Amino acid sequence: MKFMRIRKQLIFIVLGAFVAGGIIGWALSSNEPEAGESIEHDHSGESVYTCSMHPQIKQEEPGSCPICGMDLVPLSNLSDNNNTNPYVMTMTPEAVALANIATSAVKAGGTAGNGLSLSGAIEADERNVKAVSANFDGRVDDLFVAFTGQEVKQGQRLARIYSPALIAAHRELVEAKKSKEISPRLYEAAKQKLKQWQLTDAQITKMEKEENYQPHFDIYATTSGVVTERKVASGDYVSRGQVLFEITNLNKVWVMLDAYEHNVSQIDTGDEIRFTVNALPSEEFTAKVTFIDPVISQDSRSAKVRAEVRNAAGKLKPGMFVTATVEVDQGEATGVLVPKSSILWTGKRSVVYRQVGSDEKPAFEMVQVELGPAVGDRQQIMTGLSLGDRIVTNGVFAVDGAAQLSGKYSMMAHPEKQHFQVSDRFGSVLEEIIVAYLNVKNQLVNDESGQPAAGDLHRFLTLGMEDGLKEDASEQWEESRKALEKTALAMNQTADLEKQRALMVILSNEMITLLDAFGTQGIGLYKDYCPMAKNDQGAYWLSEFKEIKNPYFGSDMLSCGEIKGEYQQQNTHQQNGRNSGHQH
Incomplete structure (x- = not known):
């Protein structure tokens, strides 16, 4: 009986397990999607993080910018799709806090004070740098100046030189002295020869008295000071006129x-x-x-x-x-004063960001300003701002970088200037200038010297073609032409590739200014930007290719950069009127 009772309990346990399994299976199957039904995933929590200073840096998680070390911010926090004003950048409070953006009110000008702060360095007086040269050929047998930086006095012995030429001249002097009464001119000629080699009267008198020909001759300091360069070593052979030492009087x-x-x-x-x-x-x-x-x-x-x-x-x-x-006497400041840290300088343009939003929805407007004199750590603003305005004083680069990311006007991506009306002849030469610039750029892209192409560019810029331009267009052309001509000439005169690339930054900025004013004459161009050029300050250039080909780094970083603008293929010869952009 006991065995039958245990057997019934086991049967009930097994049946209960089957029932429970069925219920769980039904519950799970009711939540599975049917065949063909798509599964929706929530992506609302995913973000792309970027650097406000280097917008080409993008990753899917927070971190630091590998270029500048700034904290990355969500791209969505920097986007500004609601505000259609290209001068105004709207940001979230979180983005403002992450970028450590601070604002302050502009102050009245008042009396500018009498102190102008400058920085620089100590340099030697070029007039007190003297070179000690070898006045005859020979071999340096002894040096009495052991190291650069040693102090010496005028007349101090610096080196001893063995000179076969001087030995022969010594012999001539001794023989000429013996026949001095018979041929005084020969004697004077022998002495004059030694004087031309910068020997002193005392040295010549000593040589006259010595019958044995001295094999060595001493070199003396011509001034007191510090030896700033020692260009020879013991045992070196030197020639007449070769610089042995440079002595600087400090x-x-x-x-x-x-x-x-x-x-x-x-x-x-x-x-x-x-x-x-x-x-x-x-x-x-x-x-x-x-x-x-x-x-x-x-x-x-x-x-x-x-x-x-x-x-x-x-x-x-x-x-x-x-x-x-x-x-200095700076007189009365007629404008307002702002901290220097609030101003972004880009060539001839200076901009600040004025606060136009609220704490809940911060917004900053790019304003072009005219600068007055500096007053300590502050700068006078003559036009563009008024008392009561609040401007960004800390984090101004972050605001400008966010504006670039959002396609707004920024420090470099400023609105294009008007296109002036030009003649066919002007347009044709302008096309030659553009082609010559592109040739310079392509040489640097290929890690080759841009000297020849810069010479061609300089030649086109010297052609007189301002005839027929209206007064304001003529002034713009002459201003741009002079700046381009000077830079092209400097590039043509140096074979140093790094110096050419530094000049390319200036050349590109001036070309952009020129083309903003006169158009590209039917040539389609891209305005490219590399944030790492010019020691991570960033630089623009113009290219005929959509593919990035960086002239500032060449093969080392050929594809570094991104397209920031485009000049469409449209002819601007004989335009009627002008297209004016938004002006502040």
């Missing part, structure tokens, strides 16, 4: 400062400067401005300002960095 040095273009007019010769050097931060020096470079650098848009300072104690050494304040 009792007086130059303070070379960089003054930006808009500040140069405020500085005059004779102005006093006060400066410090990093090596002696607690000590202040004074000097007077003695020279202002008449030429503005095309790369930095600045001019060199030189001051002279006495350095008897030798505290100031060439190469030291300098922070200086120039005492």
Whole structure:
């Protein structure tokens, strides 16, 4: 009986397991899709992350930009599809916080003060650099200057040279002296020959008294100072005129400062400067401005300002960095003042980003401004801003990068200028200029010198063809032509490929300005951009190919870059009127 009872319990357990399995199977099968039914996945949580400074960097997870190290932000946070104004960039509060964007109100101009801050470096006075040369052929048997940087006094012995030519001249002098009474002219000629080799009267007198021909002759310092270059070693053979040493007197040095273009007019010769050097931060020096470079650098848009300072104690050494304040009369500031960090400079254009949104929906408008003089760490704005405006003072590059990503106007992707009406002759030469520029670009793409093509470009730019242009078009053409001509000439005069590529940045910016004004004369072009060019500052160039071919890196990074704009294939000869873009 007991066995039958256990057997019935087992049967009930097995039946219960089958029933439970059936229920679970039905529940699972009811949730499976039927044949042909698609399965929907929720992608709402997925994002693409990018760098606001280097928009070509994209990845599917957060991280840091491999180029600049900035935190990546979601691309969706930077997109701005709702605002149709190409000057206004709308961002989310999260994107503003991630990019560490801060704003501040512009201040009234008031009195500009009397201090203009400049930076630069200590340099040797070029007038106090003396070369000690070999005045005769020979062999360096002894050096008495062991290392560069050694201090020497005027008249100090620097080297001893064995010279067969001088031995022969010594012999001639001794023999001529013996017949001095009979042939005084021969004696004087022998002495004059030695004087032409820069031997002193004392050396010549000593040679006259020595019957044994001395095999060695000494080289002496012609000035006191520091040996800044030693160009020979013991045992070297030297020829007449060869430089053996360079000696620099550092009792007086130059303070070379960089003054930006808009500040140069405020500085005059004779102005006093006060400066410090990093090596002696607690000590202040004074000097007077003695020279202002008449030429503005095309790369930095600045001019060199030189001051002279006495350095008897030798505290100031060439190469030291300098922070200086120039005492100038800046008068009354008629505009408003903003921090220098808020301004983006791009050639002739300067822009700031003005806050036009709210905290819940931040928005920033790109505004082109006219600069006045600098006032310490602030900059006068003559036009473009008003009191009460708030502008971006920190994170301005992040806003500009977000604008580029969203297809808005930005520092470099600015609205095209009007196309001027031009003649067929003007258009034909302009086509030649474009082709010559493209030849320069293609040479650099192929890692070849752009010198010949730059020469052709320079030649086309010197052709007189402004006849028939209206006054404003003629002014625009002449301004662009001069800048292009100067850059093309500089490129044609250097064989250094890296210098040519640096000049290519300037050449491309000026070509873009020219084509924005006059069109491409039927030639279709792409405006390409590489964020890593010019030491990661970024640079544009024009190309006839849709495929990226980078002239700034050539074969090393041929495909680095992206298309930022396009010039359509349309002929602009004899246009009626102009197409004007949005102006601020």
